Amino acid sequence: VTYPGSGGQWPPNDPNQQGGQPLGGYPQQQPGYPQTGPQPAQQGGYPQTGPQPAQPGYPQTGPQPTQPYGQQPYGQDAHGQQPYGQQGGYGYPAAAQPKSRKGLITAVVAVVAIVVAGAGVTVWALNRGSAPAGADSPTAAATSLVNAIGQGDVAGLLTGLAPAERDLMSTLNSATTKELQRLEVYKANVDPNKIEGLELKTEGLQFDEGGAEKVNDHLTITKLVAGTVTLSSDASKLPLTEEFIDLAFPRGINSKPETKTIDIAKEVKKNKGKPIRIATVNVDGEWYPSLFYTIADYGLLEAKESWPKTPIAANGAATPGEAVRSLAQAALDADIERVIELLPPDEMGVVHDLGPMIVDLAKGETESTGVKITKLETETATVEGATKVLLKEFEAEKDGETVSVTKDGECYAAKVEGETNQFCADDAAQELGGKRMKPEVKKALSNLIKGMIANTGVVTTEVDGKWYVSPIRSLTDVEVTALKSLEPEDIKALLKLIK
Amino acid sequence: VTKGSTRLATTAPAVITAVGLAAVVIGMFLPWLRSGAVLRDSFQVVGVIKSLGFLRGDLLDLLLSAWFGVIPVVTITILAYAVGLSRTSATICVVLTIFTGTISGGATVERGGGEGPLGIAGTGPTVTLIGSLVALVGAVGIFVGLRVSARTIAGGES
Numbered sequence: 001v002t003y004p005g006s007g008g009q010w011p012p013n014d015p016n017q018q019g020g021q022p023l024g025g026y027p028q029q030q031p032g033y034p035q036t037g038p039q040p041a042q043q044g045g046y047p048q049t050g051p052q053p054a055q056p057g058y059p060q061t062g063p064q065p066t067q068p069y070g071q072q073p074y075g076q077d078a079h080g081q082q083p084y085g086q087q088g089g090y091g092y093p094a095a096a097q098p099k100s101r102k103g104l105i106t107a108v109v110a111v112v113a114i115v116v117a118g119a120g121v122t123v124w125a126l127n128r129g130s131a132p133a134g135a136d137s138p139t140a141a142a143t144s145l146v147n148a149i150g151q152g153d154v155a156g157l158l159t160g161l162a163p164a165e166r167d168l169m170s171t172l173n174s175a176t177t178k179e180l181q182r183l184e185v186y187k188a189n190v191d192p193n194k195i196e197g198l199e200l201k202t203e204g205l206q207f208d209e210g211g212a213e214k215v216n217d218h219l220t221i222t223k224l225v226a227g228t229v230t231l232s233s234d235a236s237k238l239p240l241t242e243e244f245i246d247l248a249f250p251r252g253i254n255s256k257p258e259t260k261t262i263d264i265a266k267e268v269k270k271n272k273g274k275p276i277r278i279a280t281v282n283v284d285g286e287w288y289p290s291l292f293y294t295i296a297d298y299g300l301l302e303a304k305e306s307w308p309k310t311p312i313a314a315n316g317a318a319t320p321g322e323a324v325r326s327l328a329q330a331a332l333d334a335d336i337e338r339v340i341e342l343l344p345p346d347e348m349g350v351v352h353d354l355g356p357m358i359v360d361l362a363k364g365e366t367e368s369t370g371v372k373i374t375k376l377e378t379e380t381a382t383v384e385g386a387t388k389v390l391l392k393e394f395e396a397e398k399d400g401e402t403v404s405v406t407k408d409g410e411c412y413a414a415k416v417e418g419e420t421n422q423f424c425a426d427d428a429a430q431e432l433g434g435k436r437m438k439p440e441v442k443k444a445l446s447n448l449i450k451g452m453i454a455n456t457g458v459v460t461t462e463v464d465g466k467w468y469v470s471p472i473r474s475l476t477d478v479e480v481t482a483l484k485s486l487e488p489e490d491i492k493a494l495l496k497l498i499k
Numbered sequence: 500v501t502k503g504s505t506r507l508a509t510t511a512p513a514v515i516t517a518v519g520l521a522a523v524v525i526g527m528f529l530p531w532l533r534s535g536a537v538l539r540d541s542f543q544v545v546g547v548i549k550s551l552g553f554l555r556g557d558l559l560d561l562l563l564s565a566w567f568g569v570i571p572v573v574t575i576t577i578l579a580y581a582v583g584l585s586r587t588s589a590t591i592c593v594v595l596t597i598f599t600g601t602i603s604g605g606a607t608v609e610r611g612g613g614e615g616p617l618g619i620a621g622t623g624p625t626v627t628l629i630g631s632l633v634a635l636v637g638a639v640g641i642f643v644g645l646r647v648s649a650r651t652i653a654g655g656e657s
Contacts, residue, residue, distance in 0.1 A: 114574060122570045126567055128543050129542035148535075158547075159547050166551065
């Protein structure tokens with residue numbers, strides 16, 4: 001960090017003034033003071049040996065009209081606002097030029113150094129702040145996952161997962177935590193990322209690098225062969241409110257901490273030498289551990305099947321509503337391939353990869369219903385990172401018969417063979433509860449059903465400009481919608497009902 | 500008022516500001532988040548929050564992006580002072596330190612007692628907060644120093 005010399009200024013036309021104007025706003029000449037000798041504070045420290053137009057060797061006892069007093073803005077700081085231009089008129093000797101250049105160079109170098117240092121530190125900060133990326137190899141990805149677990153690094157664990165899975169989990173986690181806080185189930189100060197009461201630690205984990213199975217260009221199965229995983233749980237650390245604990249666990253929670261250690265080598269030995277498999281996926285040139293692919297891999301292993309060679313390519317729709325309609329029609333037609341095409345290629349990539357096998361398994365097991373959707377009117381709502389499609393009107397026909405369902409606020413009206421039946425939230429609550437049910441419980445159920453009827457929909461996501469139906473987001477949205485429909489007193493009423 | 504005291508009035512605040520700003524920048528690279536045994540600095544925390552998408556489209560999302568602008572603004576503050584625009588430099592510094600001080604102050608207050616696997620670490624926010632306060636005092640001192648200089652000019656050297 002380079003600052004100008006104390007009180008000094010690096011004037012654009014005379015760098016040698018550095019330090020020469022200690023108080024910046026100081027006058028070039030002090031009225032009343034004789035200026036007979038060299039005046040360091042004047043004219044950049046150059047002795048005034050030559051003719052001084054404004055001070056011809058006489059004591060300056062009064063205001064000097066040629067002094068730059070008039071141009072000296074009072075209150076200006078020690079730098080910068082000096083009327084330097086005025087000094088040019090004094091006519092410096094030509095010998096001053098080399099010194100000026102040296103000072104100017106120093107000043108420019110200092111400024112460049114400041115800019116370079118600032119830019120360097122900024123780039124460093126940006127690099128540190130860039131989203132935690134995947135790993136260079138499948139083994140490194142799996143290692144980073146288990147290291148994150150081993151160090152209890154929740155943030156590293158979440159950010160280290162495949163991007164689509166990470167988004168899914170963080171969305172669900174934050175939305176659920178927010179609602180549980182509102183419903184006074186969780187304490188108000190709970191961090192959505194904290195897994196209080198549960199701790200995982202790993203030690204000495206080893207992978208069989210040579211045994212890693214490369215399924216295709218974006219999927220590799222790594223194999224964990226040794227190390228220990230320790231799971232500790234302490235229910236007393238769960239972020240539940242006292243009131244919720246009293247209602248849900250009247251006898252209290254068993255708060256005794258429990259610890260269990262799993263020796264991977266022993267487990268592998270027990271499992272006839274079969275290692276723990278962790279699937280890793282390649283996204284944009286980087287490897288990430290994948291929960292979904294790991295589950296699917298174990299499913300295939302159990303079924304003694306292998307991964308299909310080619311996936312079913314994603315083929316989304318132009319709008320969220322169109323995606324839902326296409327998927328519903330494909331499901332009614334038992335067109336499994338089209339159903340898979342309409343699933344998001346990022347978060348449901350595993351289903352696309354397993355697609356050909358799923359289609360083969362479904363052959364002969366499913367058949368078209370013959371139902372044609374003739375009308376599907378929808379409305380959309382934005383949910384966390386996605387778009388929810390809500391039903392307005394649905395019409396379908398089969399063998400000349402038409403069925404229609406219309407949503408009207410908290411009611412659904414179904415028209416079959418010219419006969420209309422209406423189903424409303426209040427009616428449902430009455431039927432569910434009967435006459436014996438307490439009013440507060442009835443109110444809770446009514447709130448729940450009303451909220452579900454009004455806000456349940458199908459969640460769609462946009463990938464590369466096309467819309468896809470997300471089954472996992474749709475399911476988790478049902479859970480969040482249910483929580484959003486309730487009030488804190490409803491939770492208490494429902495807990496009393498359970499008791 | 501002597502020449503020396505006037506010089507001190509303009510120089511000392513600049514030094515204090517520089518020290519404060521240095522502490523702000525250093526503090527930003529010290530631990531802000533404790534996740535298990537792993538400590539992350541403020542920029543890594545911003546990266547984690549952004550990648551997890553907690554603040555999608557939120558005003559806080561904008562503030563997090565602005566966090567990366569702190570160092571360029573510190574550079575501009577120093578440059579402005581270096582080229583003689585000390586009043587401008589002090590003004591930028593005041594705005595900057597209010598921003599960094601508010602965020603680091605909030606993080607310092609929210610810092611838990613070290614329980615749980617995830618929490619705010621103390622070092623980074625505390626150093627940044629102290630740096631912000633010091634730089635703020637320095638910036639105010641620069642304004643005061645400018646007034647002293649102005650009075651000296653107006654009244655003549657005594």
